[in-house]
Amino acid sequence: GAGVSQSPSNKVTEKGKDVELRCDPISGHTALYWYRQSLGQGLEFLIYFQGNSAPDKSGLPSDRFSAERTGGSVSTLTIQRTQQEDSAVYLCASSFNAGGLETQYFGPGTRLLVL
Amino acid sequence: GDSVTQMEGPVTLSEEAFLTINCTYTATGYPSLFWYVQYPGEGLQLLLKATKADDKGSNKGFEATYRKETTSFHLEKGSVQVSDSAVYFCASAGAGGTSYGKLTFGQGTILTVHP
Numbered sequence: 001g002a003g004v005s006q007s008p009s010n011k012v013t014e015k016g017k018d019v020e021l022r023c024d025p026i027s028g029h030t031a032l033y034w035y036r037q038s039l040g041q042g043l044e045f046l047i048y049f050q051g052n053s054a055p056d057k058s059g060l061p062s063d064r065f066s067a068e069r070t071g072g073s074v075s076t077l078t079i080q081r082t083q084q085e086d087s088a089v090y091l092c093a094s095s096f097n098a099g100g101l102e103t104q105y106f107g108p109g110t111r112l113l114v115l
Numbered sequence: 116g117d118s119v120t121q122m123e124g125p126v127t128l129s130e131e132a133f134l135t136i137n138c139t140y141t142a143t144g145y146p147s148l149f150w151y152v153q154y155p156g157e158g159l160q161l162l163l164k165a166t167k168a169d170d171k172g173s174n175k176g177f178e179a180t181y182r183k184e185t186t187s188f189h190l191e192k193g194s195v196q197v198s199d200s201a202v203y204f205c206a207s208a209g210a211g212g213t214s215y216g217k218l219t220f221g222q223g224t225i226l227t228v229h230p
Contacts, residue, residue, distance in 0.1 A: 033217065042223065048217055056216075059217075091159065100215065102216065104161075104208075
């Protein structure tokens with residue numbers, strides 16, 4: 001079946017611009033997670049959704065970062081007024097339910113470069 | 116908060132050599148433990164997991180045992196192949212509280228296997 005998909009696969013933007021990153025989870029998965037992979041910080045958690053609610057936003061680095069999920073499916077991560085330190089690979093994952101027992105399935109990522 | 120520590124890399128081995136990648140964790144309660152693998156040019160894939168103490172996860176010849184007494188989840192393979200060359204990530208997922216469901220990753224270990 002179809003896995004987690006993300007778009008765009010690559011994004012180059014200028015400092016100060018806003019960007020939107022999209023994630024389509026596996027059909028039927030109620031939990032959706034965003035992570036960031038960068039050279040300096042490794043893989044770090046950003047936010048997760050159970051349905052359309054975000055019980056844990058603790059990993060969002062600043063108020064320039066926001067995310068939403070609609071219809072219990074697609075999620076969008078928005079970065080406003082991008083900075084060079086936002087350059088990273090943004091990964092989305094989904095699981096059948098939230099919780100530590102569940103396996104998270106990852107998408108291919110969006111590689112963001114802020115010039 | 117939760118943390119995961121992997122052995123320093125990179126690791127370079129000859130084909131058919133024995134592999135160990137060490138992983139230790141700190142967590143509140145009893146997390147689930149995972150090994151994810153990232154092959155060149157591909158996304159993160161689950162390699163194996165264990166959800167309670169003394170459980171052994173296994174897949175593709177790789178094994179790891181959840182050791183609560185030593186808070187460890189070391190990855191082993193008896194005979195590596197060139198195709199095992201990849202980056203390996205150890206991760207924990209909390210069973211409850213603020214770490215519920217979200218993955219905390221180690222820094223990753225680059226494995227290169229030569230013919």
